[in-house]
Amino acid sequence: MILSTRGRYGLKMMLELALNYGKGAMSLKDIANKQSLSDTYLEHLISPLRKNGLVNSTRGAQGGYELAKPPNEIKAGDVIRVLEGSLAPAKCVLEDEPECSNADYCATRLLYEKITESINNVIDSISLQDMVDDYYTLNNTNVKRRSENE
Amino acid sequence: MILSTRGRYGLKMMLELALNYGKGAMSLKDIANKQSLSDTYLEHLISPLRKNGLVNSTRGAQGGYELAKPPNEIKAGDVIRVLEGSLAPAKCVLEDEPECSNADYCATRLLYEKITESINNVIDSISLQDMVDDYYTLNNTNVKRRSENE
DNA sequence: TATAAATCCGAGTTTATTACTAGGAATTAA
């Protein structure tokens, strides 16, 4: 039950945009290069993010993308849900899905509901800003550790 | 990020076996019929469950399967992990997976680790016995509700 | 105003995974 590249690449893109927040638009090509991903593929991912109000775009030369809101106002869950849909482990838990005929009798569904809830708790509690902070923490720690070894 | 049929059908099978616990072996055909699933497909799922010590089999006529342990000693997580592998949302979190080259710098990985942990907490806290109890609760509630309406 | 750098859009392709089916050997109760 692995997150598809949509969610994973999408999070990487958004992290990149968060790191660049306040510094103007960033082109898809730049994002793709930094993350070693295909820019033609990323197009398909950034489009829904834009349509859902998470990023703004500027067309034309020197154009690009930037976060539509400050990084602390965008949760990992916002990104994931746009690109992957809900992370529920079974269709019967999804809101828009018609209940399966034996919903009342289905004890596995209770399990799926609990899993869904716990996943949502995590992804809605972590913002892009948190990830940026983690990024710098990891980076600094690593740099320090490396120089200590030398 | 939906659980595949392996995990979902597997849980249904194990719930069926848990409901039948202590009443002798149950044939795959019976399980499949009760759950309206293909018995030839379920063969592929029960085989690893047996090899991992979750069910015992009796071959030959009148044979079948039964839980290898009481339902309260088998967690949903045991079943899911045998059939789906770990529920981690990205490969980099798996134990046996080599770390990705930028593990130290990767802020998305921290997110995946938290998701994994929260899923594991849920699936390892719910036993087949809990699901059996839920099954009867749902069933009774529903029967009562139905008769009240009539 | 021409050009190049971008976003935007949809159709198509390739690859991988999922979800099975089929056939037959081995086992065992009746």
Add this chain to the structure above:
DNA sequence: TTAATTCCTAGTAATAAACTCGGATTTATA
């Protein structure tokens, strides 16, 4: 001995994931 069952492996069909490609549109800038 027969019928019911597990066990095993190979194959196939269907679906989804992961992209590529071509071209239209927009816009800064030389």
